[in-house]
C-alpha cells in the first residue's frame with residue numbers, strides 16, 4: 062500500500078533529499094503535508110511541484126505570503142507549532158520525516174510518536190534533549206523508530222535484525238565514524254581565525270549551516286554519541302568514535318567473536334532516508350554505486366579531544382544525566398548561532414558549551430516541562446555569556 066508522508070523541515074537539506082526519494086517512487090509514496098520555518102520561496106516551489114494537502118510555515122507572515130503566491134492551488138495553509146503537531150499526527154499520515162533543525166523539532170516529533178507514525182529521525186537534537194522521555198514514548202506507543210543520521214542508520218543495518226528492528230545480542234562495541242570535518246588537521250591557532258563560510262564548507266557532505274558548524278567543531282559527533290546511547294541502549298563506554306575522513310564507512314558494529322560489520326556507500330543522505338522509508342525492504346535512490354577502486358584508501362584514526370573538546374563534553378553530559386544534555390544542546394544552539402552571526406569566534410563555541418554544562422544544576426528528566434525549562438535557562442545563560450565576551 063502507498064505510504065503517505067509528512068515532511069517536517071521540508072526546505073532544508075534533508076528535506077531536499079527526502080523530496081527527491083519521494084519523487085523517484087510515486088507509486089510507493091505520496092506527500093501529505095510539509096512544514097518549514099521561513100523559506101517561502103522554496104516552499105512555493107515544493108507546493109507547486111508536489112501538491113501536498115497541507116503546508117505549514119513558522120510564522121503568520123510567512124504563511125500569508127505563501128497563500129498569496131500559491132493562489133489557485135488546492136492546499137490548506139497553516140502556521141505555528143500546533144499546526145506542525147497536527148500534520149505530524151494526522152490520520153492520513155503513515156510516516157513522519159522529522160527533519161526540523163534543533164530543539165524546535167521536539168514537539169512535532171513527539172506528536173508523531175503519540176499518533177503511532179513511523180518516525181524517520183533526522184532531528185537528533187530532539188532525542189538528545191528529551192532522551193529518556195522520547196524513548197519511553199517510543200516504547201509506550203510501540204512505534205517504529207528509524208534512525209536517519211547516516212551513522213545510526215549504518216549501525217541499525219549492521220545490528221542483528223529481529224521483529225522489533227534490531228537486537229544487541231553478541232555485540233561488543235559500536236564504532237561511530239566521524240569525518241573529522243574541515244579542520245581535522247588544523248592547529249588551534251588557525252582554528253581561532255575560522256570564518257562561518259569555512260566552517261560550513263564540509264569536505265564530504267552538503268548540509269544545513271547548523272549541522273555543518275557542529276561537524277566542524279565535533280559537536281555533531283558528540284550529539285551523535287548521545288543519540289547512539291539512547292537509540293541502541295548503550296553507554297559512551299560501549300562506543301568508540303573513529304575518525305574516517307573519506308566518509309565511506311558510515312559506522313560499524315564490533316561483535317564478541319572478533320567480527321566487525323561495516324555499512325559502506327557513497328556519502329549521500331538519500332541512502333539512509335530511502336532505507337528508513339522502505340525498511341525492511343529497499344528501494345532505488347539514484348545514488349552512484351560505491352567504487353572502492355576509485356576510493357583506493359580508507360583511513361582511520363583517534364579523535365583529538367584537546368582540539369575538539371565538544372566530543373568530551375557530550376560524553377560528560379551523558380554521565381551527568383538528566384537535563385545536562387538539554388543544557389549542552391541549548392548552549393550549543395545559541396553559540397553556533399552567535400558564531401554564524403560573527404559575534405564569537407569558532408573556538409568560543411566549546412568554551413560556552415563547557416561553562417553552561419558546568420554552571421547549571423541538573424534535574425532528572427521526569428517530565429517534558431523540565432526539558433523545556435532546562436533548554437530555556439541554558440539558552441539564557443549562553444546568551445549572557447556571549448554578551449559578556451568572557452567565555453572561560
Ligand code: NAD
Pocket residue numbers: 069070071072073074075076096097098099100119159160161162163165183184185186209210211266267268269270271272330
Ligand atoms: P537545514 O538547516 O538545511 O534545514 C532545516 C529545516 O528545518 C528547514 O526546512 C527549516 O525551515 C526548518 N526549521 C528550522 N527551524 C524551524 C522551526 N523553528 N520551526 C519549524 N521548522 C524549522 O538543516 P538540515 O541539514 O536539513 O538538518 C535538519 C536536521 O537533520 C537537523 O537536526 C540535523 O542535525 C539533522 N541531520 C542532517 C543531516 C544532513 O546531511 N543535512 C544529516 C544527519 C542529520
Ligand code: MG
Pocket residue numbers: 210211212285
Ligand atoms: Mg551523522
